[in-house]
Amino acid sequence: MTHPMLHHVYAKTRKGHDEIVRPTFGLNTRQRRILAFVDGIKPLAALSGQFPVQEMEDIVFMLSGHDFIFLASAIPEEHASPRLPKNAVHCLRSANSLTLTHTPEKIHKAKEFMLETATIHLGILGRDIIQKIESADCAHSLACLAGQWTMALCASKTAARYAQLYLEQLKLILFEEQEQLSSSSCSEMSSWRHMNAL
Numbered sequence: 001m002t003h004p005m006l007h008h009v010y011a012k013t014r015k016g017h018d019e020i021v022r023p024t025f026g027l028n029t030r031q032r033r034i035l036a037f038v039d040g041i042k043p044l045a046a047l048s049g050q051f052p053v054q055e056m057e058d059i060v061f062m063l064s065g066h067d068f069i070f071l072a073s074a075i076p077e078e079h080a081s082p083r084l085p086k087n088a089v090h091c092l093r094s095a096n097s098l099t100l101t102h103t104p105e106k107i108h109k110a111k112e113f114m115l116e117t118a119t120i121h122l123g124i125l126g127r128d129i130i131q132k133i134e135s136a137d138c139a140h141s142l143a144c145l146a147g148q149w150t151m152a153l154c155a156s157k158t159a160a161r162y163a164q165l166y167l168e169q170l171k172l173i174l175f176e177e178q179e180q181l182s183s184s185s186c187s188e189m190s191s192w193r194h195m196n197a198l
Helices: 013-019 031-035 051-067 086-097 106-133 139-153 160-174 185-196
Strands: 008-012 069-074
Touching: 008 013, 008 051, 013 031, 031 051, 051 069, 051 139, 069 139, 069 160, 106 139, 106 160, 139 160
Parallel strands: none
Antiparallel strands: 008 069
């Protein structure tokens, strides 16, 4: 069975593009190869012959956690996430210009949000990521888990449609200078709660 991650399409954030032009982060050769590859068009499956799946998964999680890349889409279409509002896409691409929050209340809110969505949509299959989220004790730790959490949600039939919106909501909580989603985003974000309350 094909790993769900191989159907995902990633794109570079502004930070990712900057790292390709002016390397400063200290990425190794294989990490830079994947960063250079992602373009918002080609799925990760195109790299499957060059990287073991587990290594690719680890590198993608790392790049996503450090905001070098973001999930652009997940295919096949029945699992594809809806197109994000323009302001949400902009936030994803410019998140590196923001500062991680140090506010305990926001960190707690982000952690609870990640745990709630993972528990509802992943169940026992999400045990590993749920344990990692529970062990996280700061905003940086949660941000580093964001990629793995998002990819797990994308592989879920009930969460795939909302996965990118969930990631956007998480970033609005974890990063300063962003207070709330647009009204249209909030409306879409609330629909999954209504669905699970039925």
